[in-house]
Amino acid sequence: MPPVTERIRQSLVSLHMARALETLDQTLSRLEKGEISAIEAIDELLAEELILREGRRIGVGLRTARLTPIKTLESFDFSFQPSLDRHRIMALAQLEFIKRAEVLHFLGPPGTGKSHLATALGVAAVRAGRSVYRNTLAELIEALSKAEREGRLVEKIRFYARASLLIVDEIGYLPITSGGANLFFQLVNARYEKGAMILTSNRGFAEWGEIFGDPVVATALLDRLLHHAVVVQIEGASYRLRHHADLIPEHTRAHANITPPPPPKRRGRPPKIGGANQFSG
Numbered sequence: 001m002p003p004v005t006e007r008i009r010q011s012l013v014s015l016h017m018a019r020a021l022e023t024l025d026q027t028l029s030r031l032e033k034g035e036i037s038a039i040e041a042i043d044e045l046l047a048e049e050l051i052l053r054e055g056r057r058i059g060v061g062l063r064t065a066r067l068t069p070i071k072t073l074e075s076f077d078f079s080f081q082p083s084l085d086r087h088r089i090m091a092l093a094q095l096e097f098i099k100r101a102e103v104l105h106f107l108g109p110p111g112t113g114k115s116h117l118a119t120a121l122g123v124a125a126v127r128a129g130r131s132v133y134r135n136t137l138a139e140l141i142e143a144l145s146k147a148e149r150e151g152r153l154v155e156k157i158r159f160y161a162r163a164s165l166l167i168v169d170e171i172g173y174l175p176i177t178s179g180g181a182n183l184f185f186q187l188v189n190a191r192y193e194k195g196a197m198i199l200t201s202n203r204g205f206a207e208w209g210e211i212f213g214d215p216v217v218a219t220a221l222l223d224r225l226l227h228h229a230v231v232v233q234i235e236g237a238s239y240r241l242r243h244h245a246d247l248i249p250e251h252t253r254a255h256a257n258i259t260p261p262p263p264p265k266r267r268g269r270p271p272k273i274g275g276a277n278q279f280s281g
């Protein structure tokens with residue numbers, strides 16, 4: 001029978017507890033010196049292992065969520081954006097909106113921190129053990145179109161529907177074809193009341209008809225995306241251009257034409273959609 005410490009070492013190897021194995025000698029030495037009790041030694045070994053595993057899990061989660069470059073709420077300068085209520089953002093960082101499968105909209109002109117805040121909330125969600133996926137609307141539609149061409153659309157929508165938080169960045173920068181809008185609608189429908197989303201846009205909801213190239217599809221999208229929704233509107237200067245205020249033309253300086261959201265209303269039935277598109281309603 002090998003000595004106890006040797007057995008512990010072997011057990012840690014078999015259990016793939018690399019960090020605990022690494023710490024073992026040091027912990028045993030502190031135990032021998034009477035610096036810690038046996039129970040504290042067990043606690044120390046397990047805690048070290050847990051910290052390593054948590055770190056690894058978060059790293060993998062952040063990479064698969066495509067949340068790099070990492071942004072955090074700690075690195076967000078709220079004093080630069082006075083229109084933004086810090087307490088409200090901190091309340092959102094409690095992530096209850098994810099449990100409630102709500103949609104969080106960040107609206108505002110370019111450079112006001114919409115993507116930063118969306119990413120920071122995504123990072124907080126990964127840390128809290130949630131699955132997150134982030135992409136731009138253009139990337140999302142490109143991926144859905146590709147999947148459709150290859151006959152894998154159902155699978156792809158299922159993939160995007162799986163994350164507990166889906167972040168769709170940059171709505172409104174690029175025009176969307178009606179085919180693309182249709183695919184996005186199918187995804188939104190699949191997630192509706194099942195999974196949370198964060199959307200960022202530099203355009204007001206009134207302009208969605210133009211962005212998605214079809215007012216009917218835009219109405220159907222907004223119907224779902226504003227039902228259980230939180231709208232955070234940022235009105236301020238671009239952080240990117242904070243040292244170049246003199247170079248920015250006056251008319252683009254203050255705020256883009258973000259129209260206030262229509263009051264979230266919900267009819268008994270989703271809107272009737274006519275025409276050749278393949279909406280189920």
Ligand code: ADP
Pocket residue numbers: 071075076077078080081108109110111112113114115116117200239240
């Ligand atoms: P938007 O998505 O609204 O166009 P971003 O979130 O991409 O803007 O912000 C542009 C850059 O400025 C990013 O590098 C972001 O981290 C940084 N940034 C924006 N607002 C702030 C802020 N208030 N404090 C710290 N960094 C900020």
Ligand code: MG
Pocket residue numbers: 114115116169170200
């Ligand atoms: Mg952005």
